[in-house]
Amino acid sequence: MNKLIYVALVLWSVMIGCKQNDIEVYGEEPRIEFAETRVNVVFDDNDYIGNITEKTLELKVRSLGYVLKTPLKYVLDTVTKVEGVNFETFYEYPSDAEEAIALVKVQRPAFIGSSKNFKLTFDMENASNDFLAGRLENLNCDITVTYSIRPSGWDENLWGIYSNSKYVFMINHFNKVYAKLEKTKEERNEVSKAYEEYRKKNPPLMDDENPQSEIVFPKD
Secondary structure, three states: OOHHHHHHHHHHHHHHHHHHHHHHHHOOOOEEEEOOOEEEEEEOHHHHHOOOOEEEEEEEEEEEOOOOOOOEEEOEEEOOOOOOEEOOOOEEEOOOOOEEEEEEEEEOOOOOOOEEEEEEEEOOOOOOOOOEEOOHHHOEEEEEEEEOOOOOOOOHHHHOOOOHHHHHHHHHHHOOOHHHOOOOHHHHHHHHHHHHHHHOOOOOOEOOOOOOOEOOOOOO
């Protein structure tokens, strides 16, 4: 047999085998998995001033196999018990859709500068679930929720060394986030005097350095 013909036949057999295997794996009952397996959520200075303590994630999931002819249900949960994560009782995957969106609510971490990590998964044991499991590597989604208020472009020459407590004091005084401040020496002097008045009746606010020191606003 001609060598080229033989190679072509071998390649054709492999392709047919793979195609049949795909049908065997994904052509049965529908299977579900996450379309993205890592998501970051950040609560920032705008969330602090707006007192936003909860955000809604839009998680992409996908069905493997033939396109659904009718809507099916799936159920989400965390791998281990986690506080501050809220799901719907079940989610509906629409028919004729390549992907679906699951809305999950997460609570802001308790302290500025802190974060929490957890894994979402599909609750295959739940009676409301209509799917089989998809590929193992896509059955969990790593979620990181961070509470970080530090703004970009902090002017250390004007405001001094950045610290969360200093910035919180500034936000509370001006009722503005850093991006909306005029960033003048007049504003710096104003908040510095406000801090001096604050200290007459309150303990010092500490910076983020190690070891910590009391916050300081530069003076001309």
